Each structure stands twice: as C-alpha cells, then as structure tokens.
Amino acid sequence: MWNIRPGWLGHFDEGGLRQPIYSLDVSPDGARLATGGLDGKVRVWSVPACLNSSDENEAETGLLSTMPAHTGGVLSVRFSPNGRWLASGSDDKMLIIWERDERSVAPKMSYGETDVVKEVWKVYRRLVGHENDIVDLGWSYDSSLLVSVGLDSNVIVWSGSTYEKIKTLSHASSVKGVTFDPAGKYFATESDDRTIKVWRISDYVCEATISTPFVSSPISTYFRRPSWSPDGSHIGGANAMNGRVSAAAIINRGTWTSEISLIGHEGAVEVVKFNPVLFQRADTEDVLTVIACAGQDRVLSIWNTTRSRPITTVADVAEQSTSDLAWTPDGLSLFICSFDGSITLLRFEEAEFGKAQGSDVNESVLSKYGAGRQGDILPESVEQLALEDRSRHAEEESKQERLADLMGTSAHEAALAMRTLPLEKPVEAVVVAEDSAINHTEGTAMATTTVTAPSAPTSPVRPYVQKVTMVNGKKRIQPQLISSGPAQSPSISRHNAPPQTSMIHQHQLEISQPSLALPRGGLPTLIAGNKRSAESQDDMPSAKRIADGSVGDPRDAPEFMRPAAVNPAATTAAVRLGIPKIQSLVSHINTIGIQYVFEARNPAKETSQDPVRVSFVRKGRVAWIDYIQSPVVLLIGTDHYVAAACEDGGLLIWTLSGRRFLSELVLEAAPAFLEGCETFLMTISAIGMLRVWDLRERKALFAPVSLAPILDAASSVYDKLTRGASITQAGITDQGIPIITLSNGDGCIYDKDLFSFVKLSESWWAVSSNYWDGTTVPRSAGGSTWNGASDTHAANGTARTAVSGGILGALERKTNDELMRQGRGRLLGRIVKQALTREGFEGLETAASIAHLENRLAAALLLRSQDEYREALMLYARRIAAEDGYLARVEELCRELMGPPVELEAAAAASWEPHVLGLEKRTLLRECLIQMGKFRGCQRVTTQFSEQLDRLASLSAM
Template identity: 25%
Template sequence: MRLLKPSWVHHDGKAIFSVDIHPDDSRFATGGQGEDAGKIMIWNMAPVRDEKDEKDDSVPKILCQMDNHLACVNCVRWSHNGKCLASGGDDKMAMIWQISRNAGVSTVFGSGRKNLEQWRPVTTLRGHSGDVLDLAWSPEDVWLATCSVDNTIIVWNAEKFPEQIAVLKGHCGLVKGVTWDPVGKYLASQADDKSVRIWRTLDWQMESSITEPFNECGGTTHVLRLNWSPDGHYIVSAHAMNNSGPTAQIIEREGWKATLDFVGHRKAITVVRFNPKILSKKLKKGAEKPQQYTCCAIGSRDRSISIWLTALKRPLVVTHDLFTNSILDITWGTTGMELMTCSLDGTVAFLDFSPEEIGLPLSQEDVNRLLENVYGKCITANKSSSNNTQIIESAAMLTLQQQQQQKQQQQQQERLIADMEASNTSSSLLSNRHMPTDKQIETKTPDGRRRITPIFLAPQRDKSQMFMSGQEAPIPFSSKNIQFTSSKESSKIVIEKQDRVTHPGFSSPSSRSGVSNSMSSPPQGSTKTTGSVGDMSKIETPSGDKKSTGDSKSPSMEKVEAPITSLPQPMAALETKSQEIKDKPEKVDKPQEKSETQEKLKSDTSTPERPEKIKEKTKSRLSLPMKRKHDGHGGKVGRPRKIDKDRSLLATPVAPTPVVNEREPVRHVQPISEIQIPVPASQKTFSKQIAGRPGDTEDSFTISVENDVQSGAVTLHKLKCVHRGVDLWDHIVSSKVSIVAGSSHIFCVACEDGTLSVFSAKGRKLFPSLVLCSRISILEVTGYHVMAITQKGNIFVWNMQTKQAVIQNESLSGILSANTKLEKCSLTNAGIPVLSLSTHKSYIFSMDLACWVLVHQKGSAVRNCSDHQSCTPSNQSRLSGPLTSLLSREERSSFSANRVFQTSPHIRQVSTLSNLENQVASSLMMKSPTEYKFWLITYIRYLVQEGFESRLREVCEEFLGPVYKTKNTQWQDNILGLQKRDLLQEILPFLGTNLKLQRLYTEYQEQLECLQT
C-alpha cells in the first residue's frame, strides 16, 4: 500500500466536504467552501499518482475552478458515464455540469489560476427548501437522487432535467445520505431521525424503516453517507451504536435485518464507501479455491479510516491521525485499487493498493452477470428498453435471438480469455482450461416431441464458466461465506427469493453445493505496509502492531499501475453545447456581373490591334442570348475559340475573342466575376516530389524544373524526371512552369501562358498543350484524373485514361465570392473535386446533378444536436475516406455531452435523423463505398433503436428490389459496387434486436430467402 497527502490539493485553507474520482480515472473533483461562496475544483490525477509529474511544472495540477454555487458545496458526484458532474450545496440547489469545448484557457476571476478545461452548469435543479447535503446517480444514469435538510429526497429524471420523478417524504429529520441499489430496485436514505429507510423504485413507496441500531445514537454528524455493496447484498450505514460504541451498521437485503456491524472506531462514523469491484483471492494458506468478497472503506470523526475485506474478521488496515479533523467523504477509482478521502481540515489523502493486497477484481461482465442471475435485469436499464413486454412471435425471430445470444456469449468468453492472459497471477493456469459450454432452453411435450421455450434469457454462468477450464472455480459470492466482527449474535443469512424463470439445474450463488458456512479465520501474522507520508499518519496492521509510515518502500509493496499520460486525456465523450437552433436565412454573396464585358476583357489581357470588323462582330456576339450545350457529364461543351495566327508568338497569355457563326450554336460564355484566385509565382528552379505506388515510400518520382535556360539566343524552360536516382526523361516547354503535379500514372505541368501539358509516366506527351481561359492557380492529380482551377475561378476535371472531360469550365461563383478563400482542394479517386472554403463549408461537384453540393459544415447545429454516436459501429476509429477527412478532430469524438440536456428529445431525434441521412447521401455522392456502408449501418441501427418502421421499410424495399423480373424496371442490383441484397442481409439482424419490428424482419427475411433460392 502507498499513502500520501498531496499538499497542492486544497481550497485555500477552507474545508473540503466532498471528493469524487472521474470514471476514466484521469481527474477528480472536490467540493467545499470558497472565499465568499461555494467552490468546486477539478484536479489532474497524474501528479497524484506519479511523483515525476508532480514535480514537472509542465504538467497541470488544476484543470478547472467553478464558483457558481452561492454557498458551500456539500457533495460532488460524477455520473457513471463521466459526461456530467452533479453538485449540491447550501444554496438549496443542485447543479449539473458539463464540459465546454469551444472555450479556450481562461483565468479565474480574482486569482492567477488558469482553467485548462471549461465546465459550465447546464442545468440548475431547484426543488429543495433547505441545504442539499448528498446526492447519488442511479445505475445507467437514469435518475439522480438528492437529499436535503428539508427532510425530503427528490428523484430527478436525468434524461429530462429538471423533471422530477418523485418527492420522497417520510423522514422526520434532516436527510444526510442517499445510495442506490446496484440494480436500481431500491433507494436507501439515512437521516437525523435515527433511521435508515428503503424506498421501492417501482412505485416510490417506502419498503422498510430500520431504527433499532440507531436508538442509542447521541449528537449528530455533518453527513451520514451510507453505501450499498456492489453485489447488492448489504447496505452499510453511518453513525450506529452497539453497546455504547460507534459502529457502521450492516443491513442485509434479505429481510432488511441489522444483526452485523463493523466496530473499532472511537467516534461516530460519517461516511462509508464500497470498492466498486467484487474481488477474488485465496485468503487462507493452502486454500484450493479463491474466495469472492467486497472491500469497504469507513471514515469517522476520530480522523481515522479503516479498510475492510468482508471475508476477514478484522480490518485489512487502519490509519490513525491521518487528518486533524473529521473525515467527510471517500471515493474509489474505477480500477478498485485507488482511494481518496477528504477532511474538514481542508486536505485530501490518497491510498494506492496492489492486487496482492486486496485481491483481483472480477470483470464488469462477470459482475453484471452475477447481478442478473440473482436479481434479474437492471430496472433502470429496462426503463429505456422497448422490448420488455414483447413476445417472440416467429421461429425466425427466435433463431435470430439465439444466434445473437451465442455471439454475445462468445465475445464475453474472448474478453475473459484476454483478461486472464493479461493477468500475471493467472497466466500459468491457462494451459489446462476448457472452454465454457453453451446451454439451450429445451422441453419435451407429452408425446416426446422437442419444444423450444419461447423465452429470451441472458446467458447463465455456472462454476465452469466462472474461470477458464482446469482452474477450480472460486467460492461463489454469497452471504454465507462473508463474515464480520460484531458483538451481537451472528445470524444465518439466506439469499433473496426471486420469482423468475430459469433453465433447469440453475441454483443461485448462495445455494450451490460445496459452499462452506463456517467462519473464515483471519490470516496469521501481521501484514506490514509502507507509506510515503510520515508526519502524522500511522498504520495499524491486523495484528494490532503500529508502524509509522516513512519514505522507504518495500519491493514487495510497490504500486502496480497501468501507464498513464502526464496530461489528462481530453474528454472524448464530451463536447460543447450547441447554440439554440434558429431559422436564419444564410446570406450568399453573389458575384456582381459587369455590363461592359468587352471593356473587362481588354483590361485583363494585352492583344494586338484587330480590324474594326472583328470588334463589331464581337460586340454583336456578346449581345446575343447565352445558351448551354451539355456533354452528358455535367460540363458544358462549345466550339473551340478562334485565335489569331500570330497568337502563339505572344509572350503573355491572350484572352481569345469569340466569333459568331450563325450556322453553329452560340457557345456559353461564363460571366465575369470578381473572383481572383492567387497564382503561384514562377521560380528559377524548383522540384516536386510525386508519390509512386501506394504503400511503397521509396517508389517516388522527382520532377525538377529549370526556367529561363539560355541556349544561344533562345530562352527555354526545362523539365527533368528522376526515379530512384535514375534520369527517366527530359522535356522542353516554351513558357515558364509555375505548377507541377502528378501521380504514378501521369504528370501535369501548368505554365504562365495558361497552358497545361500532360505526360505519361515514361515521359510521352499525351496531348498538345491544353489552353484554358486564364492562368492555372491550383492543379491536382489523383490516378488518371486531373483537376485545374484557374485564376478566374473556373474548374476543369479530365479523365486522361479515357481522354474525356468530366467537368469543363464550371464556375466557382456559386460557392466562392471575393470575401471567401479556398482553404483546401482535393480530388477523390473517382474524379470528384472537393473544395473547403474559409467559411468552414466543404463542397463537391456532382456530375450527375451538374451543380455544387454542400457535404460538410463545421459547427453545424444539426450535427451538434445529433445523438447518433451510441449507434455507430465499433470500427469508427478506423474509418477513412474523403468524407471523413473533412471532419476535424473534435468532430470525430465519440459523444457530444452537451446536447443531452440543452435540446429537447424531439429536436435531438429529428437532428439525428437529418444528420445521418445527410452523411449517407454525401458518402454516396462522393462514391465512397466504405463510408457509405458505415453510415448506412449507423442509420439503420438508429432507426431500429427509435422504432421508425416506415423509414426502415423504405430502405428494405429499395435494397430488396422487385420480386419478379419486369422489362420496365429501373432497379439496379448494386450501389457503389456493393450488392444491395447483400446489404439487406447484413442489416436485417439489426431489426431483430427490437421485438416491435419482428414482423418487419420476418417479412423481408422470408422474401430474401425466396429470392436467394
């Protein structure tokens, strides 16, 4: 064990009333007194764990300080998912805090402290008429319970703050502590009226009131923080008495009996906090089976803290004089190996244990399975489930349910194997293990036929499933093998009887054979521990020996911890709150057209004098109405421009003058706009590195350019291609080279005279020089596709393999104005141009629709309000493609916490649908099959979750296609190279997860099977 007191954690000498470690163990929060109001501090956990980080000035210690409470903060608690922080204070209010990502580093008013994270109260809960002393989140974060000196407990709807579920009245004294049953069936509270009351969450009525252990209590404490054990068998209360001595009373779930207690403290118990993990260890020397138990920490007004293992008669360790005043709160880390406690004296202490000292924790899957086997499904989880009252109606749905059950069971087995391989203590036992066996619910009718019972049950785990095969199963966790120290007569504890259906042969953990009912003897000898704090902390071993902690550490007691980063990881699950959705028309700056087009052309180009007839023809041609001729690819096609015979002799680019031909259609002329895209300045010499084959970093080409090469009286411009140190080819061009681009297939060179030259990989010139309307500003090459954007804001895209224009002379004036800039330009493998502007909007050009399409907008209110992250597949982090490349790092985060409470459920639902449908359509237009499939599956999973049957039917109809072949059908059997019916086969199992959609699933599953056969 390692013990320390970080001196830098304080509230400027004021009292600290509460402490809580974040579920990701990266930070912890403290609440207490400020200068003139309540104060909440969020601290970095890394300097507490590591002395190097503590001494490193670059590692921050304070992450945020919040002073919004008008009076002292009595309690702070993180939600189980880590998205919210709840706080309650003497100002009669509870606040829900969430992180804000848009704000940068700020300075706390009146001090030099800097807030590296910005937390703000998104909801203020007003309902109590007195000080709020304690609060607790229910399992699954469905409810929040707060208690107050107004003698009431308020249960809030955490999914629709500030809605109240119930106001529990029954205490006749100040309510100072609340705690939830781990499966959400009960809520327990303790008050100054010398009672602990149990409330049912089914109807919010009182189940029981326990008063006997508290009758002798005299005086009072600031808080009475009771806690429920992680297995659900016990509640341990604060401030009880036994033979005039202070105890922590143990209240059994079975019958709410109070016959056991923890003894040893000299003054009243103020706080009890169970380790969140169920632990396993061989506590007796020579024991054949590891025993399962829980760990409980108890704090008292006597300034000491005791750590108990429920399988031992005596405490594991007791620290005396750790503080100079009462202990008020205790918190455990998610791993179960770290503990923090705070005191009224304004300091905190940190205790770090190793698995050898307190045992190995069971995985969360095993804990959930144990709770489900004993108590059934979690009540709070069922609140949001739509399958509770549904009955399976078809054999196909039953088969699907069984397949999904087997798949989940296999995944759990794989996780169990991975956990045990990672554990040093169990790695040697993996050689002789057998895989767990599956069981099937099956009965027989009187005539001998097999009958599968149509009931969906979670997979049960017997002894062989608890650990890998070959290893003896641990002693099941039950009340019969847990013992405590008490001056009262110990009672025989039995398990709670449940009215639920199980498969044949099932027995609860407390009634299995082979479980010893005898008392576990304490380990022999003393267990010595070392600490890193020595002034006033002392540690008492189970044998009673006392040893002052020092700076030395025993090699066997070194801390076992996972690697951590110096800085806290960003809250990936949290994002800032989006602002309220407002219907505001978006202003689009349209380019202003000039009436005097010919004057503009003259000013932009230098041309030789022309005959007056040509000028008259030009004026008459410009006065004709404009017509467009499309080439079938979304581009516009017209006659080549006629130029003067001596045009090629000019040194500067010349704007061609169109000539009217009455027998041919008049070609389209782009309107003159104010768009001016900067053109790269030509250099004397430069080179361009061009990647070769994908995945081969050494296979690259280097194009070297040398402008203004004198060869006698002639000035030339030279190109040279080098590949792996070998000169491949040389070329000469007649105009200065400004831009070079290429791929492993082709190379392109843009010149100052507005021409474009295209070469093959071997150096062969594929075309004569292409003449564009103005100089080229941007040149991109992907595969065989080439994109050129001119100075005047026109875009061209060619497929050099087929030697065809994909987009010809399309203007950017629809998306680009004089006030906006091109931030990023790219070309997809399908030849689709993607342009990102300074307005944080990204566009693609659709060849099919012949227009620009908005595919992404950073900070979009619709995206910020979208609640789709819980439905995304697990491979989201590996997703790549042109659409994903447009997202910023913040937009790729897993969840936006602010949207949960700021927007209404209806707005969140509509925004999620709009966002997902936009992502599906955008990936389809960008011709990215990987991204299309990813967003399609996310969309389907959300529709199933919300029960949108009509939209699901529409998607299924599109992918199923016509059942009978007809001549006039226009249905295509594939999309982006993906077979539609294969996609339907893949998304149909998602429909089976919602029993309300089982008829839809059966309908399309049967049709699909008929088509496949």
C-alpha cells in the first residue's frame, strides 16, 4: 500500500490556507476526480496526475477545471455512472447538474487568476426543491435516477434524463446519506432519526426501516454515508453502535437485519464505502467484497468478507474527521478527504485484496436478484405478489363501478355521475376547409340555460347493443363505449370534479346539428394551412344527442320540440356552431345578489301563432310578464338586467323592473352562447361571431369578431379531414373580457386593445414547464370565478363552483381536464422527453419554464389579475436569476420596475407609470431583489438597483 498526499491537491483560500473538503468522487472511466468544499467551488482533477504526484510540475497539470456556481459550501459531488453528468449539492439548497463541453476551448487565464482551466464544464440544470442543505447525492446504476437528501428531512427523486422531480419522500429528521442498489431494485437513505430506510424504485414505497443498529447512535455527525456492496448482498450503514462502541453495521439484503458489526473505531463512523470490484483469493472459490470505513477518530479501516478483523488500518489519515471516500473503478486506489482540507490517496497492490473479477462476474452475481439488470423486473417477495393481487382486485372493482355508472344500474350511482359532470352538452363547431366536406366537432360546453318544462315523451335514440357470452355461460348486454355510443357524455373522475350545489337542478341542453347545406366539396376558408381532400357529405357523421337528465318533478322534464331554424347566413359561413333546440320552458335562476327566476314559455307547437310568455318571478311571486314573438333559445340575467336570445337572432334586454332597456337587437344568426356579468353581456352566434356590450354605457366594446382563427388553429396543420376544435366553455369577466376554452386545451381571451385573440393557456406548457400545476382541483375553497363572484354562481340554473387561483388558474385547470380527457398529455410528454435527449434541445425545459412564467405575467396583465401577477413575478425573478444566460432579462426586469433614475425622476415622471394593477412597481422591485439576491451570478445588477432604492428612500425621508 502506498500513501500519497499531493501538496497541490485541495481547495485553498486567497491566503493559501486549505479549506475543508466535504465530498469527492471518481469518474467511471477513472480519469477525473471531483471535489467540493467550503469555498463553494467544484473542482475537477486529473487522477493520473494524482497518482504521479512525485513530479513537482504536476501542480500545473493536475487541476482540470474550477466551477464556482454555488453560493455556499459544496457538500456532495457525484459523477453519473454513464460519465456524462456531474451532480453537486450545496448548503445553498441548490442541486446543479454539470456537463463537460468538449467543443468549447478552455479560456485563457485573466489577470489575477491562479486556477488553470483545461476543461470546460457548464451548468446543464439547476434543480430547486430542497428547503435546507443538500447533504448527499446518489445515482442509479443506469443513470436514470438521481436522489438528493438534505437537512430538510426530504428525499427527492429526480429523473436522470429530464431532471424533473418524480417523487418526494421523507424521514423524521435530517437525511445525511443515500446509496443505490447495484441490482437496480432499491435505494437506501440514512437519517438522524436513527434509521436506514430502503425504498423500492418501482413504486417509491418504503420496503424496510432498519433501526436496531442505530438506536443509541450519536446525532453529532455531519454525515451518515452508507454504501451498497457491488454484489447487492449487503448495505454498509454508517454511525452504528455495538453496545457503547462505535461501529459500521452490515445489513443483509432481503431480511434487512444486521448480524455483523465492524468495530474498532473510537469515534463515530461517518462514511463507509464498498470497493466497486469483486475479488477472489487463491485459497477460496467465493468472491469477496472490500469495504472502507472512516470517521471522527481520523482512522481508516479496510475490511473484507473473509476475515473478522480489518485487513489494514491507517491511523491519523487526517488531522480532522474524514468526510468522504471514493474508490477508483479498478478498485486499487482510494481517495480520502477531510475537514482539514487534505486529500489522501491510498494505492494498493492487487495481492492485498485478491484477483479482481470482471464485470461479467458481477452481472452474474447480481442476476440472482432478478433476470439481470437489463431484463424484466421480477417480484422479490411474497408480499409483493400479494400487493399486486390486491391491486388487480381494486382495478377490477373500479372497472365494475364505471360500468355500473354507464349502465345506470342504480339511482344513487346515476346521481353521483350527474354531480360529477361540471360541464354540459358540447357545442359543435364546423370549420369549412378548402376542397373538403363540411367538418363538425363535438366538445363539452357550459350550457347557458336550464330547461324545466312539461314534456311529452320523446323517442330516444337507441344505442347499438350486443349480447356477449360470459365465462359462466350466462348472457348479458354489453353497453356501448363512450367513444362510440351515440348518447353518452364524457366520463369525468368523481375525485377531480369540482363540487356542485345540490339545491340547483342540473339539466343538459340538446344541441342541434350544424347546418350542412353547402355545395359538394365545401367552401374555401380564409384560414391558411388547410390541406384537406374533398370528401362526400354522405361520409359526415350525424350530430350526437345527449339524453335529457332527470329532474325533480316529472311534469318539469324538458320537452325538446324541434331544432332551431337555420338562418340563411349559416349556410355560407366558414364557421358553424350548434345551437340549443327549441324547448317548451327555458329558465334562468339567479342565486347571487338579487335572487330571482327568469323564464320563457315557448308555444307547444311549431305552427302555433301564440306569442312567447316571458315572466320574472321574485320571492315566489310573478313581478312582471312580457310577450315576444320569436321562440326563446337562451336566457341570462345579472343584478342589473335580464336578456333573452331568440331563434330568429333577436336579442331583447329588460331591467329587473320589467322595462325594455333597449330596442330589440338583431344578430346575424341565432346565438349559441349567451353570457352576462355585472353590466356586460356577451353572445356567440351560430356562425361564430363574438359580441360584447357594456349596457351601462349602451355601447359595444369592440366590433363583432369571428371565432374562426381559434377554432381552426388545431385542425389546420393536418393534411386530412379532421374535426375542428370545439368550444368547451365560454364566459365573461366583470371587466368585460370574453374568455373561451377549446377542446384542444387552449384557453383564449379577446383583447379589445390588441384587436386579437390572445392564447393564455395551452397544453404545451403542461408537458414542458416546471411551473405547471398538474392538479385539476382548486387549491382551496373560495376564490374568484370568471364572473368575478366569490361564491357559487347559479347562472342559467347551473351551479358554477367558485375556483381559486384566479382566472388564469381556472384556465390552466381546464387545460388539464382536456389533456386527461383526450389522453394527449402522455403523448406530448413523451415527445418532450425524447427531444430533451437529443443534441441541441438541452435547454428546452428551462426555456419553456421561463417562457411559461412570462406568459403568465402577460396574461395576468390582460386579465387585470393582481394576485396572479404578483405570484408569477416572484417566480420569474427567482428563475431568471438562478439560470445562466439570463442576466439581460434580470436587468430588463429591474429597470422596468425601477423606472427613471432618481436624478431624472422629475422630468421623466410624466411618461412613467409607477403602478401596475394597483401595485407599486418599486415595492415589487424590492421584493424581486430579495428573491434574486441569493444568486451571485447577477449580483452586479441586483446590488445596483438595491442601492438606487436605498438612495431614493433616503431622499424621500429628508
């Protein structure tokens, strides 16, 4: 054994004093040594230079690179097994993934620099997730997973390819060590709660908790670094106790018990490390493993599995406690680092351990824990089989419950299913494509009216059913699936559906089929990009019908009498939407503010000349009645007005006292949507024209605009006949901003100042951004609805549940709903993950996340959402400060919030607005600087603006 301690190997301060070194690791090829220390720097060294350190000139060639990205001491460095990545964790709570840039040329030394740079290592990812120091890191054998542990008691599992957070686990106290099973089935973490937990990689469930060897262990150690043997049979646990003697515990795989303790150390053992190589001695046929132990007594002991005593011990290996150990891949060299800043290299002869075995022997030994690490994963215990059996049983029960819901086997289940449907019948959109037949789609739309009326029985459309023979020989009727059934609606998970107010009856609108009276081949559209081929009208699917829902009183069941008449304008329009059918009774129930019922009774027969009776009921009494000529399709009301949309395209508006507020407005076609909030009224006609009026001002907010651009956006990229996007929800805010969501997940508004639709939410952010909230349930009760209410808003008789997080949060949750309903999220996620592995797309996730936050900022401004703007601004400031290459955006953000310089403030005050959405910009800047101040990469910018704010505050105080 040779003991080598190069004098130039270490971290030094400006005075040349050694800084404590907390961690080190050797690359899989054995060429590089990475170290991390108190100075906040990660250094990469040449291992051959360390082995040949007798040459005095090696001081110039041993150091390969210095990476000063952390703002605190580096507590752990680990190379990935594939050799591509280097991970470093620090007490600045940041986990950084480094990648060596082989194409870049090492920069020349600047004046005053002492570190020679021969290799360029760049920050590939900064991972934020821990709330305290990151103490240890561990990679899986195939580099597919990275686990970080820290003083916040958390164990975070990251993807080794996309570096997304997969799972967060926890201990009862600080976690100070992690190690991976070389067989690829488990990883183990050691904590100050005096336990080692073994976690299954397959489902991240705790397989075992080992506490016996650590019951009386001290918690004064900074590290508890365990190690897994290369044959997968044992775990070496640090900081164990055998009676009152410090020891390292050897834990058996499978039983997870400790029968062997390595004793002899006078102080706590902080780190154990198995040699990565299996050896075989001449006097035995069994392979053996080698383990090194070190800790607070400054003694290194090395053991193997054939002897009850250490094969060697090295006293005074350092002047202070040992912090980490690292073997070279050949198993013959061991690096030791210490809190005194020293790095010692022990070089062994092969005869001291035995003959090194090749990787094939290692794979053969590991194969007993499964069909090889590259093969299928086999169950390792009876408990696992029992767990799988229970899982299959639960899955079958879930399928049976869904089947019962579809068949309507019980009234209770039918009621549950009805309450879980947050949206109503789809509004069908038809987009005319160049050289194509008419295309119409179905989505899920929020109905704008409820229907309660005496009804004559209608003849329902009978779905196709078939008999199937079961295993027991009995026959039963198999219901048609949602995807092919003509009378089914999308099934929504009852756990994800927002709650509905049970006091309000929920009814479904039946939607007429869009007009198809067009020449053969269709009409060309003004939307560029359509390449659809001509198809016959006979191939077009018929419009689906949704069966009317049950209501409390059988006499009030809705009567769908006939489709609404088709306006001639719809036969030549580029966009056609389905409109509600004419029903005997149309009602709107207002439960927010002034409570009332507004209803219209249409003539029972199409040939009847009787007028439509419109009534306003308040406190159980009819307040006023009016009569109109055309049948009513939709109703809406607020605390300021009530409105009725008619079959002939007429729109009538009354005050709550019954006075006609305006003469009848004439639309180009019957309305498909009618929405109102405060004094604003919105309509979407059957040909896709959007209008918004401010009734208080008696004027339209903007000229009528077509929905064709957003309805065609999802279908114009395909070269075959496809269904266009459908409107799944439409509403208006208390600011008069119309909001529309589509079946492709897009959420849009129309901005009257930009004269354009603006896309606020889309499925791309859901799969590419780190800041997308994948939950579909509001974060808390209460909040704001689209209509500015903070409670349930029973518009059109349908209870609308208030959503938290503001309008933008509601739009993103709606996008989540559509992704889950259509199953597009998994496909898009797979595309993004594949892109991340290709050259040139390494920064995709970072760029997309920052772009998503910028989109949120712009959207919050358009929606005038103060809370959402502030939240997005803080996240944005923190992220651009943490990433390399975004210094210009940091400065731009600070300058925009700071405004003109103090000395020019008087002259420039007239052109600068000091507030945004009612928030003072300079107050926001001060908060942003707090978020960005911890990142030293942008300190020159942040300190500059902090000084300006301080100077301004001192001037104001004078």
